[in-house]
Amino acid sequence: MAGAACALYAARAGLEVRVVDRGAVAGGTTGAGEGNLLVSDKEPGPELRLALLSARLWAGLAQELGAAVEYEPKGGLVVASAPGALAALRDLAARQRSAGVTAVPVAADRLPDLEPYLAPGMAGGVHYPQDAQVMPALAAAHLLRASGARLHPGHTVTGVLRGADGMVYGVRTDRGDIHAPAVVNAAGVRGGELAALAGIRLPVLPRRGFVLVTEPLPRRVRHKVYAADYVADVASDSAGLRASPVVEGTAAGPVLIGATRERVGFDRSLSLRAVRALAAGAVGLFPFLRQVRALRTYAGFRPYLPDHLPAIGPDPRVPGLFHACGHEGAGIGLAPATGLLIARALTGKAPELDLTPFRPERFDTQGGNDGESP
Amino acid sequence: MTERPRLAVVGAGPAGLAAALTAAARGVRVLLVDAADQAGGQFYRQPAAGLGARRPHAPHHRWRTWERLRTGLERHRAAGRITHLTDHHVWCVAGESGSGGFTVYALRGPGQEEGVTVRADAVLLATGGYERVLPFPGWTLPGVVTAGGAQAMLKGQLVLPGRTAVVAGTGPLLLPVATGLAAAGAQVAALVESAGPAALSRRLPALAAQPGTLAEGAGYAARLLRHGVRVLPRHTVLAAHGTERLEAVTVAALDRTGRPRPGTARRVRCDTLAVGHGLLPHTDLAETLGCALSGTAVRVDAEQRTDVPGVWAAGEATGVGGATLALAEGRIAGQSAAARLYGTAPDPRRWAAADRTRARARAFAAALDSVYAPPAGWAERLPDETVVCRCEEVTAGRVCEAVGTLGAGDARTVKLLTRAGMGWCQGRMCGPAVAGLTGCPLDPGRRPFARPVPLGVLAGLPDTE
Numbered sequence: 001m002a003g004a005a006c007a008l009y010a011a012r013a014g015l016e017v018r019v020v021d022r023g024a025v026a027g028g029t030t031g032a033g034e035g036n037l038l039v040s041d042k043e044p045g046p047e048l049r050l051a052l053l054s055a056r057l058w059a060g061l062a063q064e065l066g067a068a069v070e071y072e073p074k075g076g077l078v079v080a081s082a083p084g085a086l087a088a089l090r091d092l093a094a095r096q097r098s099a100g101v102t103a104v105p106v107a108a109d110r111l112p113d114l115e116p117y118l119a120p121g122m123a124g125g126v127h128y129p130q131d132a133q134v135m136p137a138l139a140a141a142h143l144l145r146a147s148g149a150r151l152h153p154g155h156t157v158t159g160v161l162r163g164a165d166g167m168v169y170g171v172r173t174d175r176g177d178i179h180a181p182a183v184v185n186a187a188g189v190r191g192g193e194l195a196a197l198a199g200i201r202l203p204v205l206p207r208r209g210f211v212l213v214t215e216p217l218p219r220r221v222r223h224k225v226y227a228a229d230y231v232a233d234v235a236s237d238s239a240g241l242r243a244s245p246v247v248e249g250t251a252a253g254p255v256l257i258g259a260t261r262e263r264v265g266f267d268r269s270l271s272l273r274a275v276r277a278l279a280a281g282a283v284g285l286f287p288f289l290r291q292v293r294a295l296r297t298y299a300g301f302r303p304y305l306p307d308h309l310p311a312i313g314p315d316p317r318v319p320g321l322f323h324a325c326g327h328e329g330a331g332i333g334l335a336p337a338t339g340l341l342i343a344r345a346l347t348g349k350a351p352e353l354d355l356t357p358f359r360p361e362r363f364d365t366q367g368g369n370d371g372e373s374p
Numbered sequence: 375m376t377e378r379p380r381l382a383v384v385g386a387g388p389a390g391l392a393a394a395l396t397a398a399a400r401g402v403r404v405l406l407v408d409a410a411d412q413a414g415g416q417f418y419r420q421p422a423a424g425l426g427a428r429r430p431h432a433p434h435h436r437w438r439t440w441e442r443l444r445t446g447l448e449r450h451r452a453a454g455r456i457t458h459l460t461d462h463h464v465w466c467v468a469g470e471s472g473s474g475g476f477t478v479y480a481l482r483g484p485g486q487e488e489g490v491t492v493r494a495d496a497v498l499l500a501t502g503g504y505e506r507v508l509p510f511p512g513w514t515l516p517g518v519v520t521a522g523g524a525q526a527m528l529k530g531q532l533v534l535p536g537r538t539a540v541v542a543g544t545g546p547l548l549l550p551v552a553t554g555l556a557a558a559g560a561q562v563a564a565l566v567e568s569a570g571p572a573a574l575s576r577r578l579p580a581l582a583a584q585p586g587t588l589a590e591g592a593g594y595a596a597r598l599l600r601h602g603v604r605v606l607p608r609h610t611v612l613a614a615h616g617t618e619r620l621e622a623v624t625v626a627a628l629d630r631t632g633r634p635r636p637g638t639a640r641r642v643r644c645d646t647l648a649v650g651h652g653l654l655p656h657t658d659l660a661e662t663l664g665c666a667l668s669g670t671a672v673r674v675d676a677e678q679r680t681d682v683p684g685v686w687a688a689g690e691a692t693g694v695g696g697a698t699l700a701l702a703e704g705r706i707a708g709q710s711a712a713a714r715l716y717g718t719a720p721d722p723r724r725w726a727a728a729d730r731t732r733a734r735a736r737a738f739a740a741a742l743d744s745v746y747a748p749p750a751g752w753a754e755r756l757p758d759e760t761v762v763c764r765c766e767e768v769t770a771g772r773v774c775e776a777v778g779t780l781g782a783g784d785a786r787t788v789k790l791l792t793r794a795g796m797g798w799c800q801g802r803m804c805g806p807a808v809a810g811l812t813g814c815p816l817d818p819g820r821r822p823f824a825r826p827v828p829l830g831v832l833a834g835l836p837d838t839e
Binding site: 024025026027031137138141142144145151153154212213214215216252254257269270272273275276278279280282283289290291292293294295296297298 | 466468479487662664766776779780781782783784786787790791793796797798800820821822823826827828829830832833835837
């Protein structure tokens with residue numbers, strides 16, 4: 001997704017673009033995502049600024065691409081089951097409002113107006129109208145098509161080509177060299193490996209998530225609904241299982257329940273513990289789901305960096321190399337802003353927002369300590 | 375004496391029954407877990423008890439083998455060596471970390487809403503196969519059934535799917551379905567088989583090595599003749615027609631390259647079309663356990679062991695080959711599992727006869743497999759508007775668009791971009807068609823849930839892994 005957005009904005013900035021992928025379109029984390037475009041789960045700061053820029057860009061892309069990407073500005077609803085959690089949620093919402101987020105407190109007795117099937121007894125919630133959704137695989141495929149970029153699927157990058165002066169001049173793949181004066185690393189969970197091919201360190205690691213998909217249903221869940229604990233899970237550094245799920249209906253009918261957060265490397269095997277936690281969380285929010293059947297579950301791997309911020313921009317260590325990876329679970333949402341910022345950097349224009357927090361070399365200045373181990 | 379080891383056998387068809395009886399006879403406590411309310415699987419499917427069938431064996435052959443299996447099962451059940459868990463729909467089997475044992479997760483009850491777990495020291499997967507049906511215009515009309523579905527109606531409910539039937543597709547299943555329908559009183563207007571008679575005769579050496587089955591085939595042919603069924607080898611059904619339901623099919627002859635010969639298309643009136651293009655192995659449980667596959671089947675060694683310690687597999691799940699092969703594999707798997715559960719290496723000489731049967735039956739199955747193939751180029755001839763994925767109503771045109779303009783080059787990407795295979799059947803029905811249209815080999819696909827599971831059951835799982 002990040003690569004597709006970079007391709008689109010770079011092509012629109014007048015560049016000729018080629019997209020190289022070891023697999024197929026949307027074959028990695030994109031194809032395993034839910035398509036969350038969230039501002040609600042972010043603390044004020046650089047990631048929220050990126051998310052707000054992206055939310056505006058997504059609305060514009062949706063106008064252009066129409067229903068093809070299944071964009072739904074459905075809004076998010078965060079609920080708290082206890083007064084303590086509600087106070088923390090309201091406090092977060094107040095800070096988000098001052099950062100430009102629309103966050104509307106919802107009293108307990110008004111929750112059924114927004115979500116009639118929600119479990120009774122909740123303490124209250126906050127409504128975030130800017131939260132939206134796309135179908136990520138379709139979004140990536142249609143952005144790529146709109147970019148007009150030439151695709152090289154099934155090409156694995158095996159080296160970054162650099163001249164005697166250290167400048168990048170293309171990539172080596174298992175099916176031949178591709179020359180270009182600039183290379184954008186949008187390799188997601190493999191972003192660290194690609195950086196290593198260029199001789200530099202970018203500590204991207206996978207954080208596994210399971211998603212549950214139910215049988216198709218008439219629309220009963222209207223927003224993206226999640227419990228206030230979710231924000232704590234997203235920000236958590238814990239390697240253990242975190243499973244406060246986001247529950248939402250989709251245009252196609254199934255309810256999506258996702259996702260767990262676990263650091264277990266690239267292990268795709270079924271975890272019944274993760275699935276159980278998701279189901280329990282979803283049934284807690286929407287009791288009617290107890291009788292609804294899950295048709296499938298699948299795992300994906302979020303590419304995360306130690307400070308939970310992506311790497312976006314030129315790499316001063318390797319002239320000609322740019323990074324657009326490490327978005328963790330927010331890659332679909334943050335992709336358009338990332339693509340636009342990369343296109344600005346590629347064409348030497350001033351960025352829309354300060355790229356300092358996203359500097360790819362920032363982990364070299366922390367004494368090599370990533371703050372955690374995988 | 376310590377407690378006897380427990381073996382969970384999933385599936386009570388020929389392979390599962392043979393394995394369960396063999397292991398039980400060697401002192402293993404067997405938990406036979408099966409979705410049906412009676413043992414037998416698809417092959418020995420029994421009429422529902424309430425129907426009071428006077429001649430339940432009428433739609434069956436090899437009745438005596440079945441009687442031996444049934445008697446054996448009753449004896450072992452009475453002695454407490456086999457626990458037969460009927461109406462248990464298994465959705466997952468998981469290894470327990472640490473203990474080396476396994477948990478079988480099943481659903482029970484009329485609505486399959488009650489979660490049940492069964493623990494065992496080892497697992498034997500005899501999950502059978504499912505039918506491959508390739509799409510053609512009109513295949514979603516009421517009145518079009520799968521060949522296996524028609525047979526299940528005959529065997530299980532003692533009813534005919536219709537009055538005038540055409541049986542079509544390819545594979546050895548079509549013969550018994552056509553004779554079964556004819557014997558039960560349906561008029562079988564034609565048996566349309568895309569394989570040619572010459573292809574069959576070229577494989578005669580391998581086929582002749584399996585004289586029993588060949589004689590069986592000859593028996594079917596004689597019965598078809600007696601019922602006046604027109605057999606059309608190297609023909610195919612191009613389309614099914616009807617407004618509310620099926621009224622007729624268009625049948626055409628195929629040339630030597632397997633393409634329809636111009637000018638040979640003709641209409642055949644019928645109210646039932648039983649169609650099938652062979653069987654595919656059920657591998658979902660094995661895949662979730664981490665067992666390696668070979669093509670679309672579970673890979674096993676000479677003892678029917680998978681590459682996951684403690685997991686055996688037998689029958690169609692390890693490669694489609696019919697009941698004779700399934701019985702032989704089940705016997706070998708049962709002996710191997712029993713010996714290994716008692717910590718001894720099994721002696722292959724004890725299953726020498728089953729081993730010979732297995733070798734012959736596998737060679738026979740491979741020969742059949744090369745004979746029975748869908749007509750060449752069927753995917754290219756599919757009109758854009760034909761629905762390929764029934765659950766999500768995805769047409770052939772949308773699949774081709776995903777391949778042509780959105781850059782999908784494999785079945786998974788097609789699924790992501792079109793939703794083909796995301797519905798209730800999870801791509802079991804449309805998988806082969808999508809693979810054909812995409813031009814890639816059939817990928818068995820990952821299905822961690824072998825069947826849909828209520829979220830309430832998932833939420834109530836014991837908190838262990």
